[in-house]
Amino acid sequence: MLKINGITTRYGTVEILRDVSLNINEGEIVALLGANGAGKTTTLNTIIGLVKPIHGNIYLEDMRIDKMKTSKIIKAGISMVMENRGIFPDLNILENLRIGALYEKDEKSINKTLKEIYDLFPILKERENQLAGTLSGGEQGMLSIGRGMMSKPKIMLLDEPSLGLAPMLVDGVFEAIKRINNEGTTILLVEQNAVKALKIASRGYVLQKGQIVIEGPVKELKENEVIKKAYLTI
Amino acid sequence: MVLVINQVITGLMLGIMYALIASGFSLLFGVLNVVQFAHADVCFLGAFVSMAVMTFLSKIEFFPTWLVIFFTIIFAVIITGIIGTIIEKICVKPFRKSPGLIILLSTVAVGFIIREGIKIFYPSGASPKFFPLSFPQWAFSMGGVTIRFSNIMIIIIAGIIYFLLSLFINKTKIGLQIRATSQNVEAAQVLGIDLDKIFMITFFLASTIGAVAGILNGMYYNIVKFDMGLMGGIIGFSAAVMGGLGNIYGAIIGGLILGIVESFTMAFVPGGSPYKEIFAFIVVVLFLLFKPSGILGKKVIEKV
Numbered sequence: 001m002l003k004i005n006g007i008t009t010r011y012g013t014v015e016i017l018r019d020v021s022l023n024i025n026e027g028e029i030v031a032l033l034g035a036n037g038a039g040k041t042t043t044l045n046t047i048i049g050l051v052k053p054i055h056g057n058i059y060l061e062d063m064r065i066d067k068m069k070t071s072k073i074i075k076a077g078i079s080m081v082m083e084n085r086g087i088f089p090d091l092n093i094l095e096n097l098r099i100g101a102l103y104e105k106d107e108k109s110i111n112k113t114l115k116e117i118y119d120l121f122p123i124l125k126e127r128e129n130q131l132a133g134t135l136s137g138g139e140q141g142m143l144s145i146g147r148g149m150m151s152k153p154k155i156m157l158l159d160e161p162s163l164g165l166a167p168m169l170v171d172g173v174f175e176a177i178k179r180i181n182n183e184g185t186t187i188l189l190v191e192q193n194a195v196k197a198l199k200i201a202s203r204g205y206v207l208q209k210g211q212i213v214i215e216g217p218v219k220e221l222k223e224n225e226v227i228k229k230a231y232l233t234i
Numbered sequence: 235m236v237l238v239i240n241q242v243i244t245g246l247m248l249g250i251m252y253a254l255i256a257s258g259f260s261l262l263f264g265v266l267n268v269v270q271f272a273h274a275d276v277c278f279l280g281a282f283v284s285m286a287v288m289t290f291l292s293k294i295e296f297f298p299t300w301l302v303i304f305f306t307i308i309f310a311v312i313i314t315g316i317i318g319t320i321i322e323k324i325c326v327k328p329f330r331k332s333p334g335l336i337i338l339l340s341t342v343a344v345g346f347i348i349r350e351g352i353k354i355f356y357p358s359g360a361s362p363k364f365f366p367l368s369f370p371q372w373a374f375s376m377g378g379v380t381i382r383f384s385n386i387m388i389i390i391i392a393g394i395i396y397f398l399l400s401l402f403i404n405k406t407k408i409g410l411q412i413r414a415t416s417q418n419v420e421a422a423q424v425l426g427i428d429l430d431k432i433f434m435i436t437f438f439l440a441s442t443i444g445a446v447a448g449i450l451n452g453m454y455y456n457i458v459k460f461d462m463g464l465m466g467g468i469i470g471f472s473a474a475v476m477g478g479l480g481n482i483y484g485a486i487i488g489g490l491i492l493g494i495v496e497s498f499t500m501a502f503v504p505g506g507s508p509y510k511e512i513f514a515f516i517v518v519v520l521f522l523l524f525k526p527s528g529i530l531g532k533k534v535i536e537k538v
Binding site for chain 1: 407410411413414417418420421423424425426427428
């Protein structure tokens with residue numbers, strides 16, 4: 001579904017990603033692991049067109065998207081849940097969600113998606129008219145994931161959805177991701193919490209200093225000595 | 235008491251002009267996160283544009299006067315809005331990824347260009363000009379309180395503008411995107427909000443509202459001058475900061491306070507007329523000391 005072929009990106013003269021290739025099939029949950037500063041967020045930003053690669057290309061199904069504007073890429077069926085949640089504090093919950101469906105004209109379809117989101121996170125329904133800035137960190141995380149669902153994306157990119165959450169809430173978030181995936185959305189999950197990520201993912205990639213160093217099905221990754229040492233021992 | 239009420243009316247008129255200018259500053263600051271210092275110059279450019287449009291329309295013989303006035307205002311407001319978007323395209327957009335200071339400097343430069351441009355290119359632009367549009371001179375008195383037709387018109391026009399503006403900002407999809415962009419630019423981008431479009435619309439909006447302020451100012455005081463944007467800008471900007479930069483309603487409150495302070499200074503401080511700006515800015519400084527985030531502002535401004 002999403003094919004990233006040998007992208008290289010730079011911020012100024014510093015190379016962030018070198019020859020990164022990822023391949024995500026329809027219906028999968030793919031984990032992208034790596035330490036801080038490895039280039040995970042840059043990879044996601046490159047996919048949605050905020051960072052333009054200097055080499056390589058990206059395809060969503062048969063459409064080449066690496067030269068497209070972000071708004072076009074979102075319209076084409078990708079959504080991203082940001083690491084710092086990226087909520088709008090002075091908009092209420094409903095407005096925060098609705099802005100996720102910028103390119104959906106059909107009210108019925110918007111309401112249907114809203115209902116799905118409220119089923120998944122009932123607390124958002126309760127607080128529909130409350131300003132998002134008043135939510136707790138965990139609730140903001142839910143809001144952010146919910147907003148990512150609003151455009152009914154083919155593929156959803158999640159950047160560290162468990163970051164900064166109490167351990168109790170982390171399980172809930174991963175549970176939600178799994179459910180979203182079961183409903184038919186393909187998922188690329190960036191995580192530092194490798195243990196949890198590998199529990200729900202089917203395949204994974206490990207990014208190190210801007211390069212993919214290991215890739216494979218979760219079973220293999222779990223057995224890999226490097227991964228065990230670097231990411232799975234906590 | 236009568237004097238106080240009359241001064242409140244005078245201050246309200248001044249305050250409404252300031253508020254209209256300040257609202258533009260706030261709108262622009264919201265999305266830019268930087269002050270667009272040429273904004274007040276754009277507002278008063280609106281007055282000059284309307285004079286030029288009027289000269290042109292007056293030549294069409296079969297137009298009755300009221301139609302000329304009507305079209306003059308409509309065209310002048312739209313043209314000024316377009317000028318605002320051109321300024322955005324040329325002087326702001328290229329610097330959007332640069333540090334905020336660059337945009338700041340660039341807009342200060344645009345302000346100079348507008349002022350000096352009017353001075354040089356507008357026929358005898360260096361001297362104060364009589365403004366050809368005005369309100370009918372009807373007035374009525376009630377126990378010494380004089381209310382003029384122009385007072386009522388200005389309040390109605392400002393009311394309509396703010397009603398439409400809040401409708402646009404709060405009820406439309408574009409308005410939602412403008413609010414989102416001013417709260418979190420990165421998130422707005424990630425969601426696929428077209429920043430180019432949002433910036434363009436915001437500049438158009440702020441500049442049209444500014445043009446109305448410039449034209450009303452001309453109609454009320456019957457005089458315009460090329461460098462009015464300088465003082466207008468500083469006061470409008472101060473009003474926006476007092477109200478909480480980025481908050482349109484705060485800008486209204488800030489503008490009205492400054493207008494009333496000025497009119498009271500003129501009336502109640504002996505020989506106070508020359509001191510009106512001094513008193514206004516003392517109030518500004520006091521507000522900054524005791525409520526630095528502004529009356530309705532939340533975040534303390536970290537960028538200028």
